[in-house]
Amino acid sequence: MIGIFDSGVGGMTVARAIETLCPGFPLIYLGDLARSPYGSKSPAMITEYSHRNTEFLLRQGAKLIVIACNSAASTASTFLRSHYAHTIVDVISPAVNQAAKVSTTGRIGVIGTRATINSGLYEQRLQDARPGCKVYSQACPLLVPLVEEGWLKRRETKMIVKHYLRPLRDKQIDTLILGCTHYPLLKNIISPRIGRKIHIIDSSVAVALHLQSLLEKDDKLRTELYDPQTPSRFFVSDIPSPVNALAAAIFGRTVLLEKTDV
Amino acid sequence: MIGIFDSGVGGMTVARAIETLCPGFPLIYLGDLARSPYGSKSPAMITEYSHRNTEFLLRQGAKLIVIACNSAASTASTFLRSHYAHTIVDVISPAVNQAAKVSTTGRIGVIGTRATINSGLYEQRLQDARPGCKVYSQACPLLVPLVEEGWLKRRETKMIVKHYLRPLRDKQIDTLILGCTHYPLLKNIISPRIGRKIHIIDSSVAVALHLQSLLEKDDKLRTELYDPQTPSRFFVSDIPSPVNALAAAIFGRTVLLEKTDV
Numbered sequence: 001m002i003g004i005f006d007s008g009v010g011g012m013t014v015a016r017a018i019e020t021l022c023p024g025f026p027l028i029y030l031g032d033l034a035r036s037p038y039g040s041k042s043p044a045m046i047t048e049y050s051h052r053n054t055e056f057l058l059r060q061g062a063k064l065i066v067i068a069c070n071s072a073a074s075t076a077s078t079f080l081r082s083h084y085a086h087t088i089v090d091v092i093s094p095a096v097n098q099a100a101k102v103s104t105t106g107r108i109g110v111i112g113t114r115a116t117i118n119s120g121l122y123e124q125r126l127q128d129a130r131p132g133c134k135v136y137s138q139a140c141p142l143l144v145p146l147v148e149e150g151w152l153k154r155r156e157t158k159m160i161v162k163h164y165l166r167p168l169r170d171k172q173i174d175t176l177i178l179g180c181t182h183y184p185l186l187k188n189i190i191s192p193r194i195g196r197k198i199h200i201i202d203s204s205v206a207v208a209l210h211l212q213s214l215l216e217k218d219d220k221l222r223t224e225l226y227d228p229q230t231p232s233r234f235f236v237s238d239i240p241s242p243v244n245a246l247a248a249a250i251f252g253r254t255v256l257l258e259k260t261d262v
Numbered sequence: 263m264i265g266i267f268d269s270g271v272g273g274m275t276v277a278r279a280i281e282t283l284c285p286g287f288p289l290i291y292l293g294d295l296a297r298s299p300y301g302s303k304s305p306a307m308i309t310e311y312s313h314r315n316t317e318f319l320l321r322q323g324a325k326l327i328v329i330a331c332n333s334a335a336s337t338a339s340t341f342l343r344s345h346y347a348h349t350i351v352d353v354i355s356p357a358v359n360q361a362a363k364v365s366t367t368g369r370i371g372v373i374g375t376r377a378t379i380n381s382g383l384y385e386q387r388l389q390d391a392r393p394g395c396k397v398y399s400q401a402c403p404l405l406v407p408l409v410e411e412g413w414l415k416r417r418e419t420k421m422i423v424k425h426y427l428r429p430l431r432d433k434q435i436d437t438l439i440l441g442c443t444h445y446p447l448l449k450n451i452i453s454p455r456i457g458r459k460i461h462i463i464d465s466s467v468a469v470a471l472h473l474q475s476l477l478e479k480d481d482k483l484r485t486e487l488y489d490p491q492t493p494s495r496f497f498v499s500d501i502p503s504p505v506n507a508l509a510a511a512i513f514g515r516t517v518l519l520e521k522t523d524v
C-alpha cells in the first residue's frame with residue numbers, strides 16, 4: 001500500500017489526486033488530528049510526530065511513504081530518508097521542479113505555514129533545481145484556520161490573503177507555489193490577488209503526478225504496490241466534530257475515518 | 263505549589279492574575295504546546311490530555327490544580343474531580359458566579375472555542391447559579407489564531423469579532439463572559455462591538471479572585487501552599503519560535519520557559 005500522512009485532513013487533497021492519477025494502488029492515510037496543526041510547532045516536535053506517523057504506516061503494511069504535509073516534509077524529510085530504506089516521496093520536490101520549469105523570469109514565490117517557510121527548504125531546493133533563481137517566501141499562518149472553518153469565500157479571508165500576498169506582488173514573481181495542502185481550497189481567492197497571469201503550482205497535484213511517473217518507471221515498485229482488490233483506508237488520531245464534513249468536502253465523497261492511536 | 267495547566271500560553275493570563283492577587287504562593291505552570299490548541303480537538307482527546315497534564319503537575323509537587331484552559335475545564339473538569347481528591351479549581355464557575363451576580367436582565371452571552379461552547383457547561387452552570395436566566399453562546403474558533411498571530415488591532419480582526427458578536431447583539435444580552443483565556447487580549451475590540459454598557463466578564467481575573475478568597479478562608483490549604491521562598495516555574499511541552507515573545511507579552515515580563523515531555 002501507499003502510505004500517506006498529514007497533520008490533519010489537508011493531505012487528503014494529495015490522497016485524492018493520487019487516487020485519481022494512480023487507480024488500483026490502495027492508500028493508507030493517517031491524519032494526526034490529535035496533534036494538529038504542525039505548522040506552528042517546533043522542528044523537533046514535527047520530526048518526532050513524523051517519525052511516529054511513518055512507523056504507524058509501515059506497521060500497517062505501507063511500502064512507500066508520501067509526506068503529504070508541507071510542514072512535515074520541509075522539517076522532517078531529511079531525517080526520515082536517513083532513517084528508512086523505503087522510498088519516501090515528499091510534497092516539496094515535485095512542486096519545486098514544476099515551478100523551476102514553468103517560470104520564465106526565475107522569480108518564484110512560495111507561501112506556506114511558519115514551519116515550512118522557516119525551514120528554508122523550498123528556497124534551497126529551488127536553488128538546486130534552477131540555480132540563480134530569486135525566491136520570495138511568505139508565511140501565511142492564518143490561512144489554515146480560515147480553511148478549516150470553511151471561510152473559503154468570505155470578505156475577511158480575501159483581505160487576509162491580500163495582506164499576505166502584497167509583499168510577493170511587489171517582487172513581481174511570475175510563479176507561485178502553494179506550499180500547504182490547505183491552500184488549493186483558496187485558489188480562487190489567491191489567483192486574482194496575486195495576478196491572473198501568475199503560474200500557480202498546487203503541490204498536491206504535483207506530488208501525485210510525480211508518483212504516477214515513478215510508478216510507471218519502476219517495475220518493482222509498481223508490482224509491489226498495485227493491488228486493485230484492496231480498498232484504501234483512512235486513519236485519524238482524533239475525530240473532532242466537524243472533521244467528517246471537512247474530509248468529505250476535500251475528498252469529494254464520504255470517507256470512513258477510522259480512529260487510531262499513534 | 264499551585265499547579266496550573268493550559269493548552270498553551272493563553273493560561274498565563276490566569277497565572278499572572280493569580281501571581282498578582284495571591285503573592286507568596288508559588289505556581290507551577292504547564293502549557294501543552296505540543297498538542298495545542300485544544301479547542302478544536304474531541305472531548306475524549308481533551309480529557310486524556312488534561313489527565314496527563316494533571317499527573318505531571320502532581321508529580322512536580324502541586325497540591326491544588328487550576329484548569330486555566332476553558333476548553334479543558336468545560337470538557338474534563340468533571341472527570342478530573344472524580345479521579346483526584348485534590349482541590350481542583352476551574353476557570354468556569356468563578357466567571358459564571360460573577361456573571362450571575364452582575365447581570366440585571368438575566369440575558370447572558372458566552373463566547374469561547376468550539377469545544378467549550380459544544381460542552382454546554384457554561385449554560386448548565388449559569389442555570390444552576392441563576393435559574394431561569396437566558397444564555398446565548400457563540401463559538402469563535404478564529405479568535406485564538408488571530409491572538410496568537412498578534413493581530414490584536416487589525417481591521418480583519420475587528421470584522422471577524424463583529425461577525426461573531428452579531429447574533430449575541432441581536433439577543434440584547436447585558437453581560438458577556440469571555441470564555442477563553444485568549445480573549446481578554448481582544449477586550450478593546452470586543453467591548454465597542456458588543457456595546458460599551460455590556461458587562462464583560464474576564465474568566466482569568468474571576469478565577470484568580472476565587473482562588474484568593476479560597477486561600478483566605480481555608481487555613482489548611484493556605485499553610486500548605488504558602489511558600490514565598492520558592493520561585494514559580496513555567497513548563498511547556500514544545501517551544502515553537504514565537505512563543506517566548508507571546509509569553510512575555512501575556513505575562514508582562516520575560517518568563518523562563520522550561521521544555522518538558524508530558
